[in-house]
Amino acid sequence: DQQVKQNSPSLSVQEGRISILNCDYTNSMFDYFLWYKKYPAEGPTFLISISSIKDKNEDGRFTVFLNKSAKHLSLHIVPSQPGDSAVYFCAASDDEKLTFGTGTRLTIIP
Amino acid sequence: NAGVTQTPKFQVLKTGQSMTLQCAQDMNHNSMYWYRQDPGMGLRLIYYSASEGTTDKGEVPNGYNVSRLNKREFSLRLESAAPSQTSVYFCASSEAGFLIYGYTFGSGTRLTVV
Numbered sequence: 001d002q003q004v005k006q007n008s009p010s011l012s013v014q015e016g017r018i019s020i021l022n023c024d025y026t027n028s029m030f031d032y033f034l035w036y037k038k039y040p041a042e043g044p045t046f047l048i049s050i051s052s053i054k055d056k057n058e059d060g061r062f063t064v065f066l067n068k069s070a071k072h073l074s075l076h077i078v079p080s081q082p083g084d085s086a087v088y089f090c091a092a093s094d095d096e097k098l099t100f101g102t103g104t105r106l107t108i109i110p
Numbered sequence: 111n112a113g114v115t116q117t118p119k120f121q122v123l124k125t126g127q128s129m130t131l132q133c134a135q136d137m138n139h140n141s142m143y144w145y146r147q148d149p150g151m152g153l154r155l156i157y158y159s160a161s162e163g164t165t166d167k168g169e170v171p172n173g174y175n176v177s178r179l180n181k182r183e184f185s186l187r188l189e190s191a192a193p194s195q196t197s198v199y200f201c202a203s204s205e206a207g208f209l210i211y212g213y214t215f216g217s218g219t220r221l222t223v224v
Binding site (some may be wrong): 004006009032034036041043044045046047049051067089091093096097098099100101102103 | 111114141143150151152153154155158159160168169200202204208209210211212213214216217218
């Protein structure tokens, strides 16, 4: 029973364009959502988070949007750069533990 | 600034062998976690420790044991390895307010059980 789902295993985007990564969840008790980025042979690194009381959080080129009624969040990267090529995981929490999605591999095409 | 250090980085075990994965953090974090990453499955929580002296099961604890040796160290033990435990294992730590700052992960241990 996957409580956090990333339905797109992969995504390719032209350099300079917008990358949009999507995530859906089923547990309405989740109250905080995070995005992580992972390069090969490295651990995941924290990117950006959003509380369930907000619908948008922005940090530089990265913006996370939360639609609670649809139980959906998305990560926008603008403009996309070659260094953004990585696997992106969304994660959700209803207590001190995080539940992760399956990941989306983002490839930025030069 | 080491952060979270995992050893070993790679390991090959035969079915039935035992081993301990080591994890240490130098950020004075209270909470520590063990996850495994498998293709198509994302990161799944094995065990966690909210503070020194406490441990709790996560989503996939069967076949594993853990020890929170002190505030810095959190080890994961496989008593009798099985091919289904072939995976990449990540240790992580966090402090109060982690929901804002996220977990800090180690670089992982790639384990193959043959």
